[in-house]
Amino acid sequence: xxxxxxxxxxxxxxxxxxxxxxxxxxxxxxxxxxxxxxxxxxxxxxxxxxxxxxxxxxxxxxxxxxxxxxxxxxxxxxxxxxxxxxxxxxxxxxxxxxxxxxxxxxxxxxxxxxxxxxxxxxxxxxxxxxxxxxxxxxxxxxxxxxxxxxxxxxxxxxxxxxxxxxxxxxxxxxxxxxxxxxxxxxxxxxxxxxxxxxxxxxxxxxxxxxxxxxxxxxxxxxxxxxxxxxxxxxxxxxxxxxxxxxxxxxxxxxxxxxxxxxxxxxxxxxxxxxxxxxxxxxxxxxxxxxxxxxxxxxxxxxxxxxxxxxxxx
Amino acid sequence: xxxxxxxxxxxxxxxxxxxxxxxxxxxxxxxxxxxxxxxxxxxxxxxxxxxxxxxxxxxxxxxxxxxxxxxxxxxxxxxxxxxxxxxxxxxxxxxxxxxxxxxxxxxxxxxxxxxxxxxxxxxxxxxxxxxxxxxxxxxxxxxxxxxxxxxxxxxxxxxxxxxxxxxxxxxxxxxxxxxxxxxxxxxxxxxxxxxxxxxxxxxxxxxxxxxxxxxxxxxxxxxxxxxxxxxxxxxxxxxxxxxxxxxxxxxxxxxxxxxxxxxxxxxxxxxxxxxxxxxxxxxxxxxxxxxxxxxxxxxxxxxxxxxxxxxxx
Numbered sequence: 355x356x357x358x359x360x361x362x363x364x365x366x367x368x369x370x371x372x373x374x375x376x377x378x379x380x381x382x383x384x385x386x387x388x389x390x391x392x393x394x395x396x397x398x399x400x401x402x403x404x405x406x407x408x409x410x411x412x413x414x415x416x417x418x419x420x421x422x423x424x425x426x427x428x429x430x431x432x433x434x435x436x437x438x439x440x441x442x443x444x445x446x447x448x449x450x451x452x453x454x455x456x457x458x459x460x461x462x463x464x465x466x467x468x469x470x471x472x473x474x475x476x477x478x479x480x481x482x483x484x485x486x487x488x489x490x491x492x493x494x495x496x497x498x499x500x501x502x503x504x505x506x507x508x509x510x511x512x513x514x515x516x517x518x519x520x521x522x523x524x525x526x527x528x529x530x531x532x533x534x535x536x537x538x539x540x541x542x543x544x545x546x547x548x549x550x551x552x553x554x555x556x557x558x559x560x561x562x563x564x565x566x567x568x569x570x571x572x573x574x575x576x577x578x579x580x581x582x583x584x585x586x587x588x589x590x591x592x593x594x595x596x597x598x599x600x601x602x603x604x605x606x607x608x609x610x611x612x613x614x615x616x617x618x619x620x621x622x623x624x625x626x627x628x629x630x631x632x633x634x635x636x637x638x639x640x641x642x643x644x645x646x647x648x649x650x651x652x653x654x655x656x657x658x659x660x661x662x663x664x665x666x667x
Numbered sequence: 668x669x670x671x672x673x674x675x676x677x678x679x680x681x682x683x684x685x686x687x688x689x690x691x692x693x694x695x696x697x698x699x700x701x702x703x704x705x706x707x708x709x710x711x712x713x714x715x716x717x718x719x720x721x722x723x724x725x726x727x728x729x730x731x732x733x734x735x736x737x738x739x740x741x742x743x744x745x746x747x748x749x750x751x752x753x754x755x756x757x758x759x760x761x762x763x764x765x766x767x768x769x770x771x772x773x774x775x776x777x778x779x780x781x782x783x784x785x786x787x788x789x790x791x792x793x794x795x796x797x798x799x800x801x802x803x804x805x806x807x808x809x810x811x812x813x814x815x816x817x818x819x820x821x822x823x824x825x826x827x828x829x830x831x832x833x834x835x836x837x838x839x840x841x842x843x844x845x846x847x848x849x850x851x852x853x854x855x856x857x858x859x860x861x862x863x864x865x866x867x868x869x870x871x872x873x874x875x876x877x878x879x880x881x882x883x884x885x886x887x888x889x890x891x892x893x894x895x896x897x898x899x900x901x902x903x904x905x906x907x908x909x910x911x912x913x914x915x916x917x918x919x920x921x922x923x924x925x926x927x928x929x930x931x932x933x934x935x936x937x938x939x940x941x942x943x944x945x946x947x948x949x950x951x952x953x954x955x956x957x958x959x960x961x962x963x964x965x966x967x968x969x970x971x972x973x974x975x976x977x978x979x980x
Contacts, residue, residue, distance in 0.1 A: 393706065565700060576673075
């Protein structure tokens with residue numbers, strides 16, 4: 355544990371002090387110009403950054419401030435899961451408009467809870483005023499054998515963790531001015547970063563991985579293009595949350611479940627579930643051919659368009 | 668050099684592709700869930716994140732898009748200089764409103780130029796829509812003996828790089844609806860991260876360091892509080908840009924020059940200037956006592972209040 359460096363005077367530093375107090379043991383070595391971390395010999399450093407903006411990634415009416423903080427942090431941590439890294443620390447850059455200042459403690463609480471759930475710490479960040487709430491979380495991790503999108507091989511099985519469709523169901527309900535079913539809402543509001551699950555998969559022969567953020571089919575396409583292979587997905591096998599249709603589940607984004615490939619027969623889903631507490635379902639296979647995704651339902655090919663595009667508006 | 672991972676379809680990925688093309692050799696290994704880096708054995712990893720928001724940190728009327736990208740990137744890189752780290756890579760999280768999309772290429776160009784000037788590369792990031800332009804740059808570096816704020820010792824000299832006051836002069840001119848003098852404007856629009864200068868100082872006995880972002884006196888106070896000592900600064904010795912008064916220079920923020928301490932006589936300012944091309948001026952000393960900053964002008968004590976506070980409004 356690194357002691358915090360004393361912070362200066364003024365409201366901005368007061369606000370940072372309150373956040374650090376809220377984080378307690380989940381904050382470490384705050385206050386110098388840069389945070390310092392050490393990897394183990396032979397480990398690579400993995401880094402990723404993820405921004406959540408009000409009215410783009412969420413609406414204030416949908417979520418509590420704690421949930422907004424949790425979700426933004428988990429979205430970033432999920433990228434460490436996708437490469438099979440163990441987290442070393444988190445940087446939180448917050449832009450907080452005046453109307454959000456009373457919620458800063460609750461936002462911090464959600465950030466701290468997500469950081470603690472991943473077994474890591476807030477080691478630095480930035481706090482500024484602005485016109486809209488924006489949370490950019492940068493995650494730093496370490497790994498000896500990183501998982502990458504490009505590793506899928508012909509003959510591999512395709513697997514997915516958990517149950518899909520919840521965030522899509524929740525979004526659809528909110529957009530229809532209805533309150534979502536509780537389970538679907540929880541999947542949107544309080545997703546989990548599959549950090550430990552990913553490390554188990556990396557240790558048991560997983561060949562490629564991605565976290566499901568754009569939607570199952572869109573993310574499978576990323577793996578297919580990076581690996582130079584065809585991924586065939588069986589919609590009938592996609593594990594869905596209660597109330598979700600497989601077609602909707604296949605395009606539901608911001609799931610933060612893992613899509614992985616592994617040599618046929620290499621993975622024991624039961625052993626995975628016992629170790630991680632998370633379901634693992636075989637949903638397809640990798641083959642040679644023009645890189646892309648083929649989606650089958652009842653043996654017939656289904657065309658599914660791409661996932662989220664924040665720039666399409 | 669790590670090859671880029673193929674990006675998906677849609678306008679968001681098209682925009683990222685255009686940025687990566689603009690960066691050319693200044694981008695490396697873009698497109699997987701996390702970027703991977705390797706430090707040398709015995710090195711610590713240094714990380715820092717910095718957000719620049721339109722109408723908080725700059726105004727569109729003041730700067731070109733290239734300058735906005737350069738400045739936001741340099742502000743973050745300066746934190747690596749402050750700890751004496753060599754840069755390993757940069758993550759850029761951009762929130763781009765529709766009205767700014769035509770300027771994305773120019774913003775990227777400024778980001779790429781600043782990254783290249785620091786001898787490093789863009790290794791990942793995020794791109795999202797939003798209501799206001801916001802640039803969060805995360806820098807990752809490595810160092811064997813990090814400089815920290817807490818290292819100042821009684822008897823040390825206090826030094827500062829470069830010439831101060833430019834950003835303050837430029838801001839004052841813009842706020843008075845005048846065009847700033849060219850030299851002052853350049854110090855605001857195109858600051859430099861003192862990366863190589865800091866590594867020279869770290870190798871030549873520097874005991875503590877900070878980059879001047881809140882203002883010379885406010886940042887000296889950070890070093891004083893972290894080190895538990897008194898820093899006495901002689902205003903008459905503060906090196907100023909043409910047209911700046913020492914009092915104004917002492918509270919001018921976002922300078923990105925370095926304030927460092929070193930044992931008396933340890934540093935040869937001439938050798939530093941020859942090695943780095945940057946001036947180094949002795950402006951004070953460190954002593955035992957109640958931690959804080961004493962500012963003297965012509966032998967008389969001057970009271971100077973704290974620096975920037977984005978939360979004070």
